[in-house]
Amino acid sequence: MEISVLFGASFLMLIWGIYNYLGFRKEKREVKKKFEQLFRRKNERKSFIAKIGDRFDQTEYAGEFKKKLMYANIALLPSEFFAILLFSAFTLTILLFGFFSVPVLYSIVISSVICLFVYWMIFLVRRNKYIDKLNNQLSEVCRLLGNGTKAGMTIIQGLEVVAAEIDSPARGEFKTLTQNIRLGVDFERALKEMEKRVPTREYKLFISALLIQKRAGGNLTKVLHEMAHTLEERKILRQTIKTATAEQRFISYILPAMPIFLLFMLNSIMDGFLELIFTVPGAILMIIFIIGMAIALLLVRAVTNIKV
Template identity: 45%
Template structure:
């Protein structure tokens, strides 16, 4: 009797272990199946009301011009996200001026609005053509890759395809677009001209002219691209040297205008009513001169340090 009970007990334990083993295996396979199903048939996630409003705003025609400006300034934000950031920044400045620096309520409302509008225009002024500059910094590597492709006996279209696979953004995305258009049957010249509308720099114009002339007249394309690559690399080194030498002055252009404004706010926090004389007749004249001097100093320093090669 004891032997039979022991055998039944052992069989029960063995059955339990086997069931647990197969159950764990089934759960593992189920996770893999669910993962593959989600990859093959992705479900559209539910969006919040704010996200839906942002998508509607981004789809408007007026937002497309702003999206082009953000791309040219190399700001990786959607138009709705950009306006949301400006709104949050304005509210933060309002709390800062009103609760910390004890500014009057009217000034605490108007000053953040002025600063956000100034930031909007200043951002696109300072980062103007930033996307083009990043693209042009990769032109040397583009020429080397296409030169190696031409030296290996590949065509220009195949060289563009290699560049699209090997390079990162922004040149990788632009050449990927050219490669896709070429695969769809678009001729080379219209495909390049379409990219030229978004990048009108002289370096990229020279690159396009070289490709089109070599395609029509023939010649040693690999040698020409190698020479262009060396030229672009030398220009890149020179621009980087100038940027390094003028970096201190560029930071000064921000510090010099911001320092008196910060000191004025601190003094108003320490001594209540310190800035009240500024709202009188003579004080408004002094305030206008003060703001004009700050803007002028910023523009002059930026103009001096803006060295073009």
């Protein structure tokens, strides 16, 4: 019992240390980015692992994967994401072997499968987080632009104020828009390109309002403030629905994990219990369990994914 408590405390301390290290890495990266122009050094030495990560981040696959991380709203480099995934698999392997008495080969296989499942779930659950965050910021964008036009600014000047004041990720999109306009791209064409980058109903409505005002005129300030009010109400409604369905979503994640945890606990109590899974009847039952779990997750997600 004492060994189990010590092992659990050590594992929690390891997780706490990893969390603090990642926070330190983030702060270090921000400070370095802020002052690198003032204290730039030539031939600065870097660690061997960092060089491998930088080289990987420059590959074509990493470039495509970076877009995937961006749309999932995960603020990590591809090398950092895969490093965390590999480290999690390694830690899980040690945990299964040391705490639950699972054989080494089985621990490696189970850890790999769990990490692949987590990888799939991350991008399934967070595949629209970037777009959702942009939609949530649109009400603030409309309010800032409306206040700018009310103060006598032109639309382009108001968009520059939005690009300077709004937080990420909307800041990047509006900076791209204003930079294109400064480089001589037609205003309508720049807005159409933005509509292609953010193909949502909210942004289509916002861009249509700007184009109509540019062509025909009208009280743009009133339209933008009304749009901001409507978008705020939609945001509140979406949050209410998300809160109401939170219990069902979390139960759907917890229930499949409970039999797996009990399986490992029984294996630590009864030697060789896990080997029953690798028999023909055990493999059939495991396949049925995995299929049923996947169907349950998809059904719960379909029921709780209420579009407003």
